[in-house]
Amino acid sequence: MSISQENKNKLKSLLGEDRVFFKDEPQMDQATFLSFGTDRTKVYVPDYEILTFPKNTQEVSEIVKFAFENDIKIVPSGGRTGYAGGAVAKSGEIVISLSKMDQVLDFDPFFGSLTVQAGMITKNLHKEAEERGFYFPVDFAATGSSHIGGNIATNAGGVRVVHYGLIRQWVLGLKVVTGTGEILEFNGEILKNNTGYDLKHLFIGSEGTLGIITECTLKLTKKPVDNRILFTAVPDFPSILELFKETHNMSLPILAFEFLTKYCLDKVIDHLHVPDPFSEVSPYYVLMEFEIAEESDDEKLFSFLETILEKGYVSDGSLAQNSRQAETFWKYREGISESISIDYTVHKNDISLPLRNMNPFLEDMQALLSSKYPGFEVALFGHIGDGNLHLNIVKPKDLSDAEFFSQCKKVDPSMFELLQKHHGSISAEHGIGLLKKDFLHFSRSSAEIEVMRLIKKALDPKNLLNPGKILP
Ligand SMILES: Cc1cc2nc3c(=O)[nH]c(=O)nc-3n(C[C@H](O)[C@H](O)[C@H](O)COP(=O)(O)OP(=O)(O)OC[C@H]3O[C@@H](n4cnc5c(N)ncnc54)[C@H](O)[C@@H]3O)c2cc1C
Structure with missing residues (x-):
């Protein structure tokens, strides 16, 4: 054209x-x-x-x-x-x-809310909130580049969902442009508004298929007084879940509960040239972040560490001694995507499951891979406290890229069948886009997909907004 x-x-x-x-x-x-x-x-x-x-x-x-x-x-x-x-x-x-739409438009110090243009880089939003004495909690390894509008369009999660929830929980109001060019404004900055359908939620996670988000009003919160990072070695997968259960018995709020395998840790060590933080080899590692409000909270944390060591849920653990060490611990988790994507060819999958079904799903998945694709290695990590697994298949050296991706395409439907069996979702937080649209039926019924089509038609009658994304 x-x-x-x-x-x-x-x-x-x-x-x-x-x-x-x-x-x-x-x-x-x-x-x-x-x-x-x-x-x-x-x-x-x-x-x-x-x-x-x-x-x-x-x-x-x-x-x-x-x-x-x-x-x-x-x-x-x-x-x-x-x-x-x-x-x-x-x-x-x-x-x-939207990259030239990055201005702060308004601030309400009473509720604590900020209205910004949708092209603001997420990290800049964090800064704007902090300068006003507040905190915006949606954070992950890409927030130095992602836009707040892109985060809303994908209903982004990140490392603190276990405490703060997905971005959906933080959106008070939206301004959007629909597929005809009409401007719609939803809710503004109010907290309570039971006046019919809350239409803003349709646009959160709609990946640009229903409208272009141009402005948003976000609820802010108070920054945790202080936090502590506990990095632990875990002897087997079921112990990760027991460990998570044990955090419910603590009186300290848990801000993050992330896991990685030995395979992932090694890739980060190689890529970032950082030392192994553990003296003994372990198959799994869990990084936990806790909110600390007063000195006695540190004692609670030590006693928690004693309990989980005694119960055998962890075999080793270190508490970050200062903010620098805390940052270093986070690098072992946040450096995984970069380490495996730059040095290797990977096929990514971002899935979620009820926690109690995680173990049987992984056993089924392991059986599938070893019977049909014995050469494949898996980099497994993620926001396990939210039931979110990043399951990345790493290309064996002797396979061409084309052959590898074609084999992965065959693995995906079998994996999605297993997810269906264990009541999981084919996309936890990355969305559907082009990549997973042919598999949407594994997570959504045909009746639901039909309703989605009707909603799209009402807001984008000529099917011009991101056509071919999400809907097969
Ligand atoms: C290293 C790394 C780590 C990551 N970790 C996480 C994580 O922990 N959690 C998580 O949720 N995601 C994660 N992601 C994925 C990604 O960062 C998120 O999906 C993010 O929210 C995308 O925002 P973006 O601005 O880059 O959007 P883009 O990639 O530009 O767009 C994403 C979708 O939103 C649409 N879109 C963008 N802006 C608008 C707008 N203003 N209005 C309407 N539609 C719009 C686009 O058309 C597209 O469909 C990670 C990515 C990387 C590279």
């Missing part, structure tokens, strides 16, 4: 020459242009026509109206850290990058 000169002029007069770029006009180097039509999946080749950088909701609405009149598909683009292909533009689309 080529864009007529008249249409190019229309967009240029709307946004100015420096905020709209065309595939066939080399105002920007090709690699940078294409990078706005992709994410971290690295599976799809971007190929799109127009890149736009609106500065406010009205401009987003004008761009969508332009696309609507000219039947051009639209891809909303955030920080492009997604793992599901949701921000991939590969079919002549117009990409709407």
Whole structure:
């Protein structure tokens, strides 16, 4: 598809020459242009026509109206850290990058809420909240690049869901532009509003298929007074779950409960050139973060450590002595994605299960892999306290990339059948995007998928917003 000169002029007069770029006009180097039509999946080749950088909701609405009149598909683009292909533009689309929409719009010191444009980088939002004496708790390894709008569009989770929940719990209000260019505003900044359907929730986790989020009002909380990191070696998988159960008997709030295998720890040690923090080898490790409010809380933590050692749930454990050591401990967990994706070819899966079904699922999964794919190694880690496993299959050296991915495609449906059997979900927090849309039926019934289609039709009648994502 080529864009007529008249249409190019229309967009240029709307946004100015420096905020709209065309595939066939080399105002920007090709690699940078294409990078706005992709994410971290690295599976799809971007190929799109127009890149736009609106500065406010009205401009987003004008761009969508332009696309609507000219039947051009639209891809909303955030920080492009997604793992599901949701921000991939590969079919002549117009990409709407929110990256120039990063302003604070309002602050309510009474409730503690912040209204910002959706393109604000998540870490900057953390800073803005802290400067006002508050705390925004959604955090994970990509928040230095992800946008708050992208986080809402994927209903992001992260490392502290076990205490604070998913981002859905923190969204008070949204402003969105629908597939016709209409601007809708939901709820504003109020806490209580039982006036019919709470429509903002439709947009949270909708991966840009129902509307473009342009502004959001987020609830803030108080920062934990202090915290402590406990890094432990665990002798077997069932002990991880027992250990989690044991944290319920503590009076200290648990902020994070993350696990990794020896395989993952070794990959981080190799990639980041850091020492092994444990003197003895163990198959599993659990990193826990606790909130500490007063000195006596440290005693509670030591007595917890004694109990879990006595009960045999852990074989070794270290309590970070200072914030520097705490940061180092976190690196062993947060460095895993980077260590395995840069040094190896991996097929990622982000799944969730009820905790009590974790062990039987993993036994079934192990049996499946060893009978059908004996050469595959698995990097297993994740937010285990939330029932969330990152199950990454690592390519054996002697297999070509093409052969590896084709074999993984065959493993996926068998794994999703096992997930169904154990009441799990095929996507815990990364979303469906392009990557998992053919498998949506493993987690959603055909009646549910039909309702999703009807909702999409009502908000995006020409199917222009991120078409082909989520829905098969
Ligand atoms: C190292 C690493 C660790 C990660 N850890 C986690 C984790 O712990 N938990 C977790 O949940 N995720 C994690 N992710 C995945 C990813 O960071 C999240 O999905 C994040 O929320 C995506 O935000 P983004 O701004 O990068 O969105 P993008 O990748 O740009 O887009 C994601 C989807 O949202 C849509 N979108 C983006 N902005 C908007 C908008 N303003 N309006 C409407 N639609 C929009 C896009 O079209 C796309 O469908 C991780 C990623 C990396 C690279």
